Amino acid sequence: MGRKFFVGGNWKCNGTTEEVKKIVSILNGREVPSQDVVEVVISPPFVFLPLVKSSLRPDFHVAAQNCWVKKGGAFTGEVSAEMLVNLNIPWVIIGHSERRLILKESNEFIGDKVAYALSQGLKVIACIGETLEQREAGSTMEVVAAQTKAIAAKVSNWVDVVLAYEPVWAIGTGKVATPAQAQEVHSELRKWLQANVSPEVAASTRIIYGGSVTAANCKELAAQPDVDGFLVGGASLKPEFIDIIKSAEVKKNT
Numbered sequence: 001m002g003r004k005f006f007v008g009g010n011w012k013c014n015g016t017t018e019e020v021k022k023i024v025s026i027l028n029g030r031e032v033p034s035q036d037v038v039e040v041v042i043s044p045p046f047v048f049l050p051l052v053k054s055s056l057r058p059d060f061h062v063a064a065q066n067c068w069v070k071k072g073g074a075f076t077g078e079v080s081a082e083m084l085v086n087l088n089i090p091w092v093i094i095g096h097s098e099r100r101l102i103l104k105e106s107n108e109f110i111g112d113k114v115a116y117a118l119s120q121g122l123k124v125i126a127c128i129g130e131t132l133e134q135r136e137a138g139s140t141m142e143v144v145a146a147q148t149k150a151i152a153a154k155v156s157n158w159v160d161v162v163l164a165y166e167p168v169w170a171i172g173t174g175k176v177a178t179p180a181q182a183q184e185v186h187s188e189l190r191k192w193l194q195a196n197v198s199p200e201v202a203a204s205t206r207i208i209y210g211g212s213v214t215a216a217n218c219k220e221l222a223a224q225p226d227v228d229g230f231l232v233g234g235a236s237l238k239p240e241f242i243d244i245i246k247s248a249e250v251k252k253n254t
C-alpha cells in the first residue's frame, strides 16, 4: 500500500507575526520522524505564508487554506492558485467545513476548486465531513459520499490528493471521534473509492482524520488501519503538535 503518514496543521484564522515566529521556532527545534515516515504540512493564513515558508524547517511543507476556483483576475479578496504556485506553495486545503458551512461553498464549487488547483500543479487536501444533525439522522455515509463524488467527478489523477475526513461535530469541540467511528467512515470511504474510482486509487489515497485531535488521543486513532494521518486545528498551534507528528511511529510498527 505504501501510504505515507500525513500530518497537517491548519492554523485557521489565527496568529500574529510574533506568534507565528514563536510557533515556527518551536517546530524547528524539535526532533520528529524522518520524511520517509511522515509528511508534515503547515497551513497558516495567506498573509503569513511567505514568513512561514522562509523560516520553517525544510522537511516541513506549507499549504494555503483556500484558493480561487479559476484563473485569477477581477475577483476582489480572492487568492489564485497561480499566486500560490508563484510563491512556491505546494499544497492547498480545499472544502474545509468552515468554508462549506459559513461561506456556503457547495459540493460542486469545491469539486471545481480541487480540479483547478490540481490543474495548476498544487497538491490538495480535500475536506469532507457530516454535521451532528446528519450523523444523528443516520446519513453520514450518504453525505460524505456525495461530497467525495463531487470531487471525484472532476479529478482524474489522485496522486496529489489527500482526503480529510473531518466530522463537523468534532471540530473545535473537544469531542473527538472514537477510533472506531473514524475507522468506520475511513474504511467506507476507501470502499467508495474502490467502487467508484479504482482499486489502485483506493489503496494509495491517504484518508486523514480531523476534529479535536490532540497528543492524548492521536496514537489510538493512528493505529486504525484506514487512518493515514491527521488534519489538526487547535493543537497545531501548540507544542503538542510535535507529539501528534510522532504518532506516525505507531504506523511504522503495525
Ligand SMILES: O=C(CO)COP(=O)(O)O
Residues within 6 Å of the ligand: 010, 096, 166, 170, 171, 172, 173, 174, 210, 211, 212, 213, 231, 232, 233, 234, 235
Ligand atoms: O478543522 C480542523 C482541522 O482542519 C480541526 O480542528 P480542531 O483540531 O481544532 O478540532
